[in-house]
Amino acid sequence: MQITLDTPLDMHLHLRDGEMARLVTPCSARTFAGAVIMPNLVPPVTDSAAMRDYAERILQAADGCDFRPYMTLFFKNQTRQELETALANPLFFGLKLYPAGATTNSEGGVKNLGETGTTLHLMEEMGIPLLIHGESHGFVMDREQDFLPVYRNLATRFPKLKISMEHITTAAALELLDAHENLHATVTLQHLLITLDDLAGGMLKPHLFCKPIAKRPADRDALLQAALSGHPKLMFGSDSAPHPIHKKECCGCAAGVFTAPFALAKLAETFATHQSLDNLQAFVSGNARRIYALTPPDKTVTLVDTPMTIPAAYRGYGQEIVPMDAGHTIGWSVA
Ligand SMILES: NC(=O)N[C@@H](CC(=O)O)C(=O)O
Ligand SMILES: [Zn+2]
Numbered sequence: 001m002q003i004t005l006d007t008p009l010d011m012h013l014h015l016r017d018g019e020m021a022r023l024v025t026p027c028s029a030r031t032f033a034g035a036v037i038m039p040n041l042v043p044p045v046t047d048s049a050a051m052r053d054y055a056e057r058i059l060q061a062a063d064g065c066d067f068r069p070y071m072t073l074f075f076k077n078q079t080r081q082e083l084e085t086a087l088a089n090p091l092f093f094g095l096k097l098y099p100a101g102a103t104t105n106s107e108g109g110v111k112n113l114g115e116t117g118t119t120l121h122l123m124e125e126m127g128i129p130l131l132i133h134g135e136s137h138g139f140v141m142d143r144e145q146d147f148l149p150v151y152r153n154l155a156t157r158f159p160k161l162k163i164s165m166e167h168i169t170t171a172a173a174l175e176l177l178d179a180h181e182n183l184h185a186t187v188t189l190q191h192l193l194i195t196l197d198d199l200a201g202g203m204l205k206p207h208l209f210c211k212p213i214a215k216r217p218a219d220r221d222a223l224l225q226a227a228l229s230g231h232p233k234l235m236f237g238s239d240s241a242p243h244p245i246h247k248k249e250c251c252g253c254a255a256g257v258f259t260a261p262f263a264l265a266k267l268a269e270t271f272a273t274h275q276s277l278d279n280l281q282a283f284v285s286g287n288a289r290r291i292y293a294l295t296p297p298d299k300t301v302t303l304v305d306t307p308m309t310i311p312a313a314y315r316g317y318g319q320e321i322v323p324m325d326a327g328h329t330i331g332w333s334v335a
């Protein structure tokens with residue numbers, strides 16, 4: 001069996017910077033035609049000059065692969081002038097809103113959602129998408145569900161604003177997705193496959209630890225069914241989020257799961273297992289292209305049911321990253 005995908009897109013990706021970016025960027029750029037690049041560097045990418053320079057470093061690191069970085073700015077109540085400057089860069093995609101402290105490198109995020117209205121109005125008027133890490137500061141298993149009223153409120157107050165609920169992990173978020181025309185969502189590979197049990201039900205698995213935390217079997221099953229069915233508002237966003245091994249295998253494990261190099265192969269295996277290969281194109285590209293009218297570079301990738309073993313670690317440029325399912329064999333690979 002095999003499948004050829006047109007212009008695969010990763011709608012939520014962390015490429016980091018410096019040596020780490022040099023190691024991980026090709027892992028995505030080899031198979032994806034483009035990706036939405038998250039701005040949570042230290043310091044975060046808040047202005048157009050930083051965004052332009054970061055895009056340049058990413059293109060350098062892509063090492064000749066035809067790969068479009070769809071750049072985001074870290075939400076900071078940007079002014080009309082700042083948004084106009086961003087829009088002048090053809091690689092600019094949208095603003096990413098992090099509640100302060102919700103996840104890795106988000107300390108500079110939004111402290112008071114009540115103060116975001118002016119920028120959100122401008123974004124609605126200018127057609128700039130809003131991407132949100134939607135978690136409260138409540139109990140860890142409830143953080144996404146707690147945040148759903150915020151999504152509902154924003155979707156209602158700004159009906160023309162395209163809002164993406166990033167990396168959804170609950171059946172409740174899927175329900176909300178269907179309730180508002182201007183809500184869209186990304187979902188990761190790991191949240192289609194694992195539950196909290198895989199992370200913490202036995203020996204603790206730091207390489208499966210991310211935010212939002214993996215949830216219940218019923219949530220995982222609902223997300224998987226939605227993806228397999230080619231749900232038109234659900235897009236693949238790996239949230240591939242590399243951390244050096246010493247930040248994961250330690251006391252105080254950083255949140256983030258690294259999946260970029262084999263994400264498409266694992267998705268093909270998953271969709272094939274559930275006789276849903278026909279819907280993979282929509283999930284990894286078609287939905288995103290339609291929702292955002294994207295025109296990524298022409299690129300196809302063929303996946304075949306030839307097994308591959310996920311490496312124990314990815315090494316280079318003085319970096320070492322342990323991926324999800326290190327050392328496991330999966331049934332599909334890139335041809
Ligand atoms: N998902 C994660 O657990 N971590 C991401 C940040 C994020 O997407 O929330 C990271 O940058 O490491
Ligand atoms: Zn996030």
Ligand SMILES: [Zn+2]
Nearest residue numbers: 012038239241
């Ligand atoms: Zn992320």
